[in-house]
Amino acid sequence: MVLSNEDELKQKIQDGYIVESREEMTEGYRKALIVQLTVQADTELMSAPAYWMAARHAPSTNTQVSAHAIIQDELAHANIAYRLLEDIGESKEQLVYGRQPHEFKHPYGFDQPLDNWADLVVANGFFDRAGITLLSDVYQNTSYGPLKRALVKVDMEETFHLRHGEVWMRRLAKAGGEAKEIVQCSVDWMFPMTIEWFGLPDDLKRHSGQLDYKLKGLSNDELRQVWMSSTVPLCEELGLNVPAHFDSETEEYVLDYPFPCEYDTADKRWVFEDGESTWDTVFKRWKGRGPMNEIYVESIQRSRRDVGGWLAEKRQAY
Amino acid sequence: MIERVYDVFARKHRGDQLAHIGYVDALDDEMARVYAWKTYDEENWFEMCVIRRSNIIPVNRQDGPFSGSKGEGE
Ligand SMILES: [Fe+2]
Ligand SMILES: [Fe+2]
Numbered sequence: 001m002v003l004s005n006e007d008e009l010k011q012k013i014q015d016g017y018i019v020e021s022r023e024e025m026t027e028g029y030r031k032a033l034i035v036q037l038t039v040q041a042d043t044e045l046m047s048a049p050a051y052w053m054a055a056r057h058a059p060s061t062n063t064q065v066s067a068h069a070i071i072q073d074e075l076a077h078a079n080i081a082y083r084l085l086e087d088i089g090e091s092k093e094q095l096v097y098g099r100q101p102h103e104f105k106h107p108y109g110f111d112q113p114l115d116n117w118a119d120l121v122v123a124n125g126f127f128d129r130a131g132i133t134l135l136s137d138v139y140q141n142t143s144y145g146p147l148k149r150a151l152v153k154v155d156m157e158e159t160f161h162l163r164h165g166e167v168w169m170r171r172l173a174k175a176g177g178e179a180k181e182i183v184q185c186s187v188d189w190m191f192p193m194t195i196e197w198f199g200l201p202d203d204l205k206r207h208s209g210q211l212d213y214k215l216k217g218l219s220n221d222e223l224r225q226v227w228m229s230s231t232v233p234l235c236e237e238l239g240l241n242v243p244a245h246f247d248s249e250t251e252e253y254v255l256d257y258p259f260p261c262e263y264d265t266a267d268k269r270w271v272f273e274d275g276e277s278t279w280d281t282v283f284k285r286w287k288g289r290g291p292m293n294e295i296y297v298e299s300i301q302r303s304r305r306d307v308g309g310w311l312a313e314k315r316q317a318y
Numbered sequence: 319m320i321e322r323v324y325d326v327f328a329r330k331h332r333g334d335q336l337a338h339i340g341y342v343d344a345l346d347d348e349m350a351r352v353y354a355w356k357t358y359d360e361e362n363w364f365e366m367c368v369i370r371r372s373n374i375i376p377v378n379r380q381d382g383p384f385s386g387s388k389g390e391g392e
């Protein structure tokens with residue numbers, strides 16, 4: 001069945017229609033789904049080199065193996081999302097190997113270096129929690145059948161990543177002394193980084209169609225609240241400071257720092273003292289990409305060239 | 319070296335329905351088996367199998383990923 005126009009499809013979707021194939025999509029639907037899946041796929045993909053480089057700092061072989069298990073999961077998640085993109089007409093080959101580093105669509109948080117074990121486990125606690133928050137919302141609301149089914153596996157494994165992060169945050173915080181200090185340092189730069197990840201506040205958000213097509217259910221601000229409602233109590237329980245608190249009058253989490261804010265990549269520090277920034281400035285910073293962008297993308301793309309080159313060499317030597 | 323699409327089917331327990339759980343791209347059947355087993359390791363599957371997408375013959379639908387020979391040579 002071919003649908004002729006956008007409004008007709010939007011209406012059917014609002015009435016519970018599930019899209020199963022490319023042929024059933026309007027161009028608007030397909031474009032919106034491509035944007036969503038590209039962000040999802042790129043985020044999964046970039047988490048792999050970020051976690052991999054950080055896993056070198058694992059305190060033991062056992063812990064390094066758990067970190068590597070997480071990385072393997074992330075590559076599988078990326079594969080699943082790129083595969084879904086292929087089914088709606090995009091090329092995985094082109095998306096993974098044919099783009100420049102700055103053309104990837106993952107959040108700015110995955111352009112940052114994870115410099116020690118605490119950075120890695122707080123990334124699991126914060127970034128993977130953000131992933132779960134976003135993807136659970138997609139799972140519950142998406143009108144695209146193949147994506148909903150694929151997310152069952154992803155969600156199961158993200159829950160494991162999150163547990164890994166939270167268990168280790170607890171261990172480090174309970175250990176006290178220097179261990180607690182380094183985990184606090186990670187929290188200091190990663191908490192605002194994840195808050196920013198959820199994007200423009202609702203009152204500034206341009207209408208994107210993602211809600212009309214039911215590609216997601218909650219707004220940016222609602223998702224930010226969901227993330228904080230787990231993260232803030234956890235940090236409070238562990239005695240870690242976060243720049244946000246629960247306001248019992250409005251029954252919402254409130255940020256205790258100027259938002260949006262500028263970030264000093266050299267110092268890995270949010271410049272709270274400069275006050276509130278603008279979203280234009282933030283978008284410019286995102287577009288410029290962060291310090292590890294080229295290194296992470298290169299590490300993914302290189303593997304193919306290296307293996308290809310090695311094989312060619314062997315062939316010639318024969 | 320052309321990768322093909324393989325669809326992955328599995329059941330968790332004896333008596334469960336065999337269900338489509340995902341897909342992998344692989345150079346040959348043997349690689350597809352390994353990729354599927356390593357990629358979809360979220361459960362302790364009672365049974366898993368892979369099938370070349372191009373070998374799936376649609377019965378009632380002309381649209382969607384299983385229609386035609388789209389799986390071949392992608
Ligand atoms: Fe993931
Ligand atoms: Fe994850």
